[in-house]
Amino acid sequence: MTMIGDRQQLAYIASQAADARVNVELETEGMTLNIGPQHPATHGTLRIIARLDGEQVLWAEPSCGYMHRGYEKLTEVRTFPQVTALVNRIDWLGSFANEVPFILAAEQLMEIEAPPRAQWIRTILFELSRIANVSLFLGDLGVQLGAITPVFFAFRDREYVLNLIEGATGGRFHPNFDRIGGLKDDLPAGWIDETRAVMKKMRKFCDEIENLLFGNEIFESRTRGIGVIPRDVALQYGMSGANLRASGVDWDLRRDQSLPMAWDKVDWKVWTHNDGDSYARCWVRLQETRESTYIVERLLDTMPSGPVMTKVPRIIKVPEGEAWISTENPLGEMGYYVVSKGDLGPFRVKIRSASFNNISIVPWLLKGVYVPDIITILASLYFILGDIDR
Amino acid sequence: MAKVPGLFKGLGVTFGTMVETITKGANTVQYPHAKEAPPVRARGVIALHEGNCTSCMLCVRSCPDWCIYIEGHKELAPPRRAGGKPRAVNKLDRFDIDYALCMYCGICVEVCPFDALFWSPEYEYSEPRIADLLHDKAKLGEWMETVPAAPELEVGADKKGKK
Amino acid sequence: MYALLSSIPYWGETLLRLLGGAVAVLLPAGTIVYLFLFKMMSFMQSRLGPMEAGPYGSMQLFAEVGKWLQKEDLLPERADSFVFKIAPLIVLASTFLLVAVVPFGPDAWFTNFEAGVFYALAVSSVSVLGILMAGWSSANKYSLLGGLRAAGQLIAYELPMILAVVGVVIQAGSMNLQNIVVAQNAGSIFGWDGLGNPYLLTQFVGFLIFMIAVQAELTQTPFDMPIAESELVSGYMTEYSGFRFLMFFIGEFATAGVFAFIASVLFLGGWGVPFSWFGWTGINDVDNWMNIGGPLIMLTKMLGLVFIIMWVRFSYPRFREDQLQRFAWKVLIPVSLVNIMATSVLKVAF
Numbered sequence: 036m037t038m039i040g041d042r043q044q045l046a047y048i049a050s051q052a053a054d055a056r057v058n059v060e061l062e063t064e065g066m067t068l069n070i071g072p073q074h075p076a077t078h079g080t081l082r083i084i085a086r087l088d089g090e091q092v093l094w095a096e097p098s099c100g101y102m103h104r105g106y107e108k109l110t111e112v113r114t115f116p117q118v119t120a121l122v123n124r125i126d127w128l129g130s131f132a133n134e135v136p137f138i139l140a141a142e143q144l145m146e147i148e149a150p151p152r153a154q155w156i157r158t159i160l161f162e163l164s165r166i167a168n169v170s171l172f173l174g175d176l177g178v179q180l181g182a183i184t185p186v187f188f189a190f191r192d193r194e195y196v197l198n199l200i201e202g203a204t205g206g207r208f209h210p211n212f213d214r215i216g217g218l219k220d221d222l223p224a225g226w227i228d229e230t231r232a233v234m235k236k237m238r239k240f241c242d243e244i245e246n247l248l249f250g251n252e253i254f255e256s257r258t259r260g261i262g263v264i265p266r267d268v269a270l271q272y273g274m275s276g277a278n279l280r281a282s283g284v285d286w287d288l289r290r291d292q293s294l295p296m297a298w299d300k301v302d303w304k305v306w307t308h309n310d311g312d313s314y315a316r317c318w319v320r321l322q323e324t325r326e327s328t329y330i331v332e333r334l335l336d337t338m339p340s341g342p343v344m345t346k347v348p349r350i351i352k353v354p355e356g357e358a359w360i361s362t363e364n365p366l367g368e369m370g371y372y373v374v375s376k377g378d379l380g381p382f383r384v385k386i387r388s389a390s391f392n393n394i395s396i397v398p399w400l401l402k403g404v405y406v407p408d409i410i411t412i413l414a415s416l417y418f419i420l421g422d423i424d425r
Numbered sequence: 426m427a428k429v430p431g432l433f434k435g436l437g438v439t440f441g442t443m444v445e446t447i448t449k450g451a452n453t454v455q456y457p458h459a460k461e462a463p464p465v466r467a468r469g470v471i472a473l474h475e476g477n478c479t480s481c482m483l484c485v486r487s488c489p490d491w492c493i494y495i496e497g498h499k500e501l502a503p504p505r506r507a508g509g510k511p512r513a514v515n516k517l518d519r520f521d522i523d524y525a526l527c528m529y530c531g532i533c534v535e536v537c538p539f540d541a542l543f544w545s546p547e548y549e550y551s552e553p554r555i556a557d558l559l560h561d562k563a564k565l566g567e568w569m570e571t572v573p574a575a576p577e578l579e580v581g582a583d584k585k586g587k588k
Numbered sequence: 589m590y591a592l593l594s595s596i597p598y599w600g601e602t603l604l605r606l607l608g609g610a611v612a613v614l615l616p617a618g619t620i621v622y623l624f625l626f627k628m629m630s631f632m633q634s635r636l637g638p639m640e641a642g643p644y645g646s647m648q649l650f651a652e653v654g655k656w657l658q659k660e661d662l663l664p665e666r667a668d669s670f671v672f673k674i675a676p677l678i679v680l681a682s683t684f685l686l687v688a689v690v691p692f693g694p695d696a697w698f699t700n701f702e703a704g705v706f707y708a709l710a711v712s713s714v715s716v717l718g719i720l721m722a723g724w725s726s727a728n729k730y731s732l733l734g735g736l737r738a739a740g741q742l743i744a745y746e747l748p749m750i751l752a753v754v755g756v757v758i759q760a761g762s763m764n765l766q767n768i769v770v771a772q773n774a775g776s777i778f779g780w781d782g783l784g785n786p787y788l789l790t791q792f793v794g795f796l797i798f799m800i801a802v803q804a805e806l807t808q809t810p811f812d813m814p815i816a817e818s819e820l821v822s823g824y825m826t827e828y829s830g831f832r833f834l835m836f837f838i839g840e841f842a843t844a845g846v847f848a849f850i851a852s853v854l855f856l857g858g859w860g861v862p863f864s865w866f867g868w869t870g871i872n873d874v875d876n877w878m879n880i881g882g883p884l885i886m887l888t889k890m891l892g893l894v895f896i897i898m899w900v901r902f903s904y905p906r907f908r909e910d911q912l913q914r915f916a917w918k919v920l921i922p923v924s925l926v927n928i929m930a931t932s933v934l935k936v937a938f
Contacts, residue, residue, distance in 0.1 A: 048466045068729050076818040090909060117489040120530030150583070179818045181809055181906030184439055187633030191452045198464070204465040205544060221582035223466060247438040247903065250431035253810055254905050302473070340581030382903070406733065408907045410819050434903070439632040439903045446631040453635040 065093055065407035068350050068406070072101045076179055076410045079395075079420030082218055085401070085409065090410060092183040095401035097394055102424040110384040115141055115215060115351050118381065122371075123209040125388060126422040129168035129365040131200065134213040137384075139294060140360040140373040141215045144353045148295045153217040153343040158297040159230075159334050160200065160212065161362075162327045168194040168365035169324045172417050173244045176317055179414035182256055184417035185248055195233040202226055205368045215351055217344035227335050243323045251323065258314035262400050265311055267415040274394040276367025277323060278416060281309045288363035296362075301333040313415035321415070352379060366422055368389050386425055390418035465576045468529045471522055477541035483540035484533035484542060492526035493533060494519060520562035525555045526582045545571040554568035605698050610686045612698075616845030616890060617838055618649055623891065626842070628935035632902050647926075656837075659830035667827065676828065676835035678718030682747050683842045685711040690849045691766045693859050693882030694874040703764040705757055708850055709750050712805065715843065716742040719814065720912040722836075723824035734823025735908055738814035741804055743918040749801035751924035755794040755931040756787050756854045765853050770871045773860035784862035788855045793927045795855045797920055802847045802897065804912070806840065809901040813909050842895055852889035859886045 071082035080101035086094040106125060110118045122137050125129040134159060140150060149157070174189020195208045203222050204210035212219050248254050264274070269282040279286055287305040289298040306322040308315035353375040361370025367389025374383040393416055400412055428527045446452075454461050463469060480497030496519040500513040545568045552558050620782065623911030626648060630637030638645030663669055689704040691697040701707050716739055723735015757763055760771040768787075768837070788795050804811035815823040825836050852858055858866075859882030868874050 066729060068733075074823060090737075092809065113489055114487070117487065117530075120489045120528055120532065123530075137861055177905060181812060181816065181818065182904055183629075184442075184633050184902050185633065188442075191634055194452075199439050201467055202464040203466070205464075205468040205531065206529060207467075209529065211532075219531075222468075222579035223464075224577035228581055241436050246434040248435070248905065251435050251905060252431045255431075256911055257905060257908060271548060307740075338581060343582070405908060407813065407816070407906075408821050434900060435903045440900065442634050443628065443631040446634045446636075451636045452635055453628075455636070455639060 039295075052111070052172070070409065072096055076413065078175070078418065081413075081423065083401075083409065083413075085406075087406065090399075090406045092401050092404050092406065095398055095409070096111070097397045099391075100419075102247050102420050104421075104425065107384055107386055110381055112380065114379040115353055115381065118384070119213055120209070120211045122386070123211055124421060125386065125425055126168070126364065126366055126369070126419050128171055128207060128419060129164040130206070130208055131164040131212065132168075132364045133369065135161055135212070135296075135419060136360045136362045136364075136369060137371045137373070138213045138215055139296075139362075140358040140371050141351075141353055141375075142375065143358045143360060144294070144356045144375055145215065145347075145351075146354075147216055147345055148348065150345055151339045152221075152341045153295075154295055155221060155297045155334055155338045156218055156222060156343065157213065159338075160203065161212070161296070162334075163196055163200055163230075165365040166324055166331075167200070168251050169320050169327075170196070170237065170240060170352055172320060173241075173248070173290075173324065176414050177244075177248050180246065180248075180254060182251075182254075185244055188240060188243055188247075190204045194389050195236055198234055198402065199226070199230055202229070207266045214344065214347075215353075216347035217342070221343050227338075230335060231332060234332050237328050241321060241328075242381045245321060249375045251297070251320065255314060257407075257411055258317060258415065259310075259312060261313045261408050262404065263312045264396065264400065264414060268396070268399070269311065272399070273392040274367070274393065274396060276318055276363065276365075277319045278367065278393050280305065281319045282311035283307055283309040288368055292364065294318060294360070297334055298330070299331060300337060303330050303333070311375045313411050316415040316417070350379070352377060358377070361387060366391055366417065366419060367393055369422075387399050388422045388425055389418075390422035391425075394418050394423060403417070463546040463548065465546065465573045466544070467548075468531055468544050469548040470524070470544075470550060470568055471527075471534060471545040471565065472545045472572050473520055473562055473565035474541050474543065474569055475517060475520070475530045475562055475566050477515050477539045478520065479541075480517050480520075480540055481515075481538070483536050483538065487532050487536045489530060489532065490526050490528055492523040494521040494523070517562065520565065521559055522565065524550070524558040524560060543569065543572040545569075546573065547571045592898075600616070604811070609684055609687055609698060612690070612692070612882050613683055613684050613842045613846065614838070616849070617842035618886070619887075619891070620841045620845055620894050622646060622649055623778075626896060628895070629902050632899075636817055653834065656830055656834040660721050661830045661832060662827070664827050666727040668725040670852070671721050672827075675718045675722035675725060676839065678721065679715045680718075680835050680842075682711060682713075682715035682718065683839055683846055685714065686843070686846045687849070688835075689765055689768060690853060690857060690886075692886055693879040694871055694937060695876075695879050697766065700766055701764065701893075702830060703763045705753055705763045705768070705854075706875045708765070709746070709753065712843075712847075713742065713746055715839070718839075719824050722828070725875060726824070726827040730820045731826045734816070734820045734826070734917075737816075737820075738807065738824060741807070741811060741814060741912060744913055745801045745804035745920075748797050748916060748920035748924050749805065750795040751921065751928060752791075752797040752801065753854060753929050755924075758791060758928070758931050758935055759787060765786065765850075765858070766871070769853055769858035769860050772857040773866075774863045774870060776864075784860070784864070786855065786857045791855060791931070793923065794829050794931075795851075797924050797927070798851060798855070799893070799896070800920065802851060803900065804916070806847060808844070808897055808899065810904045811905055811912055812906050813912065816906065834856040844897060845890055848890040848893040848897070851893050856889050856891075856893075859883065861885065930935045 066087045068085045068087050070085060072080040078180045082098040084096050084098060085092050106121060109121055117135045118137060122133045125133050170189050170193045174186035177185030199209040200210055203226055204212035252334060264282050266284055269279050285307050289307055303326055306319050308319050355375055355377040357374045359370060359372045361368050369389050370387040372385035373381050376382040400408055480495050482495055485493045485495050497515050497517050499513050500516040502514045504511055534544055547568055626637045626645060638648035641647040641651045663672060686708055688698045689701050689708050719738040720735050723731045756768060760768040762768060770784050773784040775780055807814050825833060828836060
C-alpha cells in the first residue's frame with residue numbers, strides 16, 4: 036500500500052535523483068534505499084531516505100518524527116514539579132542532565148538558588164549521566180562498525196554508573212531527583228567511596244575501548260577522513276557538543292557560561308580536535324568521558340557540607356516571566372525557554388535539544404559517501420531518537 | 426603508532442577478558458538463580474500503609490499521568506473516649522495504582538502528607554496481561570513489608586532534613 | 589579402509605560415506621557454534637553465555653535448532669520462489685562437496701582425488717552462487733546489496749587463496765591432499781625430522797594469506813560486509829527464516845570447520861603425526877589406529893584454527909567494501925605472487 040504522502044515524497048526523491056544523474060554517461064537508474072525507521076543501525080526510529088548509485092549515496096535525507104511524544108505540549112498541562120519527570124525522558128541515556136536546565140530556568144524565574152552542596156551533587160550527577168551516556172556511545176560505535184565486543188564492555192561498565200545513580204536517586208534511568216530549590220535528598224552513606232571506585236573502573240573501560248577500537252587500524256581506516264565537517268559548516272548548521280568541538284571549535288557551555296553549578300570550582304580541560312571527521316568526534320567523546328571521571332573525583336574532594344534544599348513554598352508558583360537556560364549535555368547544547376504566567380505550571384516551554392540540530396547536517400554530510408559510511412557517520416554524530424523527536 | 430600493534434592490542438583485550446571471565450567469573454548474574462540486591466532507595470514499587478491514608482487525593486492530583494485511583498467515603502467511628510462524640514473518619518474504598526501507566530517518578534510518595542505511601546525496592550511483579558498491572562490496596566498493602574528503613578546520609582549532609 | 593570395506597557391499601559403503609560426510613560437516617559445525625559462538629564470545633564479553641539448557645548450556649544448540657524448525661518458513665511476496673528456496677541448499681551443498689576431499693586418516697577419506705586441492709578450491713566457490721541467488725531472489729534491496737557485495741568479495745578472495753595454496757602444491761609436488769599430508773609428516777627440516785616439515789614454517793606467508801582469505805571467504809568479521817548487520821540488516825539472509833535460515837547458519841559454521849580442516853591439511857600436517865616418532869617412512873607403514881586418531885588430531889587442529897578465526901571475528905570492526913577489494917588486489921595478490929616465485933626458486937635451488 037502506498038500512502039499519498041509517500042507518493043509525494045517519492046516524486047521529490049525522483050526529481051532529486053534526476054539532478055544527480057546529469058553527469059552519468061550511461062543512463063542508469065539509481066536505487067532508493069529506505070534505511071529505517073526499523074533498522075538495526077538507527078538507534079530507534081530514525082528514517083533515512085537515500086538515493087544510491089551502486090553503493091554511493093547521491094542524496095540522503097533524514098526523516099524524523101516517528102517517535103514524537105509532544106513534550107512541549109505536555110509540559111503546558113503539568114505543574115512545575117511534574118515536568119521534571121517528563122523531561123527526563125527526552126534524552127533517555129543521560130536523563131539527569133535533562134532535568135538540570137529546566138530546574139535552573141525555573142529557579143531563575145523564582146530568583147532562588149540551590150545551596151552549594153546541592154549544586155555540587157547536581158554537577159556530580161550531571162557528569163555521571165554524561166559518563167553513562169557516552170560510554171554507551173563508545174560501545175555502540177563498535178557495533179555500528181561491526182565489532183560486537185565493545186558494546187558488551189559498555190553495558191558492563193555503564194551498569195556501575197547506573198547503580199550509583201540509582202543508589203543516590205532511586206531511579207536508574209529516570210532519576211527525577213532535581214527539585215526547584217535543590218535536591219530531593221542528600222546522598223546515602225558510603226556513596227562517595229563507591230563513586231571513587233567506579234570512576235577508576237570507568238577509566239579502565241576507556242583504556243580498554245581505546246585499545247580495542249581506537250588503536251585498531253581497521254577502525255581508523257573506517258573513520259579517518261570520513262564525514263568531515265569543516266569548522267564553518269559546523270557552526271552554520273548549529274551543531275553543538277562534541278560534534279562541534281571535534282571540528283576545532285573550542286566551545287563548551289560548562290566552562291563558557293556562569294551557572295549556579297560547580298564546574299567552575301574545579302580544574303578540567305576542554306578537549307578539541309581539528310580534523311572534524313568521524314574519528315575526531317569519537318576521540319573527543321572518549322577523552323571527555325575520561326575527563327568527566329576526573330571532574331567527578333575533584334568535585335567529590337571539594338564537596339561542601341550543608342543542606343541540599345533552600346526554603347521553597349510547598350505549592351510552587353513560578354512568577355511571571357521568561358527564562359532561557361542551556362547546559363552542555365552529553366549530546367550537546369540542551370536548553371529550555373520557559374515562559375511562566377504565574378501559574379502552577381509553565382505557560383510554554385521551548386525545548387532546544389542537541390540531537391535535532393546535530394542531525395540536520397546529515398543531508399549535507401551524506402552526499403557522495405558509501406553505504407557503510409552512512410552508518411559510521413550517523414554513529415559518530417551520536418544522536419538519541421528521543422532527543423530528536425521529543 | 427606502528428602498523429601492527431593496534432590490531433594485536435585489540436586481540437589482547439578480548440583474550441584478557443576471556444581469561445578474566447574464566448578465572449574470576451563473569452560480570453553477569455544468573456538472574457532467576459541469583460539476584461542482585463537493589464539499593465535501598467530504589468524505586469521498585471509503591472507500597473501503601475492503608476491506616477495512614479485519609480483519601481485526601483493529593484497524590485492523585487500530583488501524579489503526572491494520573492494513574493492513581495482513589496475512592497472513599499466518610500464514616501462515623503466510635504468515639505475515642507467513652508461518652509464522647511462519634512468521630513468522622515475518611516474510609517478508603519479503593520486505592521488503585523496502574524503500574525502500566527506509572528512513570529515511577531515518586532511525586533506521589535513525596536507529596537503524601539500523612540506518610541501513607543512508600544517506595545519499596547521490590548521489582549518482581551510483572552504480569553502477562555497489561556490490565557493485571559492495576560494493583561488494588563490489598564496488594565499495595567502487602568508490599569509494606571518490603572519497605573526498608575531510610576538510609577544513613579553521607580558525611581557532611583544536613584541531618585536535620587526530613588526523611 | 590579397503591580391508592575394512594571389502595566385506596560390505598557397495599551400497600553399504602556409499603551409505604557409510606554419506607553418514608561420515610554428514611558427521612564430518614555437522615559435528616564440527618555444532619562444536620564450533622557451542623565452543624566459540626556461545627561460550628568463547630561470551631567469555632570475551634565477560635558474560636557466561638547460555639547456561640540453562642543442559643550442563644553449562646551444552647544442549648542450547650538443540651534448543652536453537654528446535655526453535656528454528658518451528659518457525660514459519662516465510663516467503664516474500666515478490667520473491668522468485670524457486671530460486672529463493674533452493675539458494676540455502678546450494679550454500680550447504682558446497683560445504684558437503686568440500687568435505688569430500690579432506691583426508692581424515694591414512695584410509696579414512698571419502699574420495700582420494702589426484703587433483704584434490706584444485707577440486708576443493710573450485711567447489712568452495714559454488715557457495716557464491718547460492719549467496720548471489722539468495723540475494724537476488726529475495727526481492728529486497730538490502731539482500732541485493734548483500735548478495736552483490738558477497739559475490740564481489742568472494743571472487744576477490746578466491747584468487748589470493750588459490751595463489752597461497754600454489755606455494756604448498758609446489759613444495760609438496762602434488763595436488764593430492766593425502767600426498768600433501770604425507771609429504772609434511774615424512775619430511776624433515778634440514779635433516780631434523782622431529783616435527784616433520786609442516787608447511788606452516790616454510791609457507792608462513794602463504795598460511796597468513798590463506799587464513800585472511802578464509803576469513804573473507806567465510807564472511808567473518810573484518811570482512812563481513814555481505815551480512816553487515818548494522819548496515820544491511822542481515823544482507824542476503826535478511827528475508828530468510830526458520831529452516832532455510834538454519835541451513836545458512838549451518839552452512840556458515842560448517843564451512844568454517846571445513847576450511848579449517850583444509851588449512852590444517854595444507855599447512856599443519858593434517859591428520860598425521862611426524863612419522864619419525866613411530867619410525868614410519870611412508871603412508872603404507874602408518875598403523876591402523878591412525879584411522880581413529882587421525883580424525884581426532886584433525887579436530888584439534890581445526891578447533892585451534894577456528895579459535896583464531898573467531899577470535900579475530902569477535903575483536904575487530906569491519907572494513908568497507910572498497911577497502912576490502914583494495915586489500916585483496918593490491919596487497920594479498922602481489923604478496924602471494926611473490927611467495928610463489930620465492931617458493932619455486934627455493935624448490936629448484938634445494
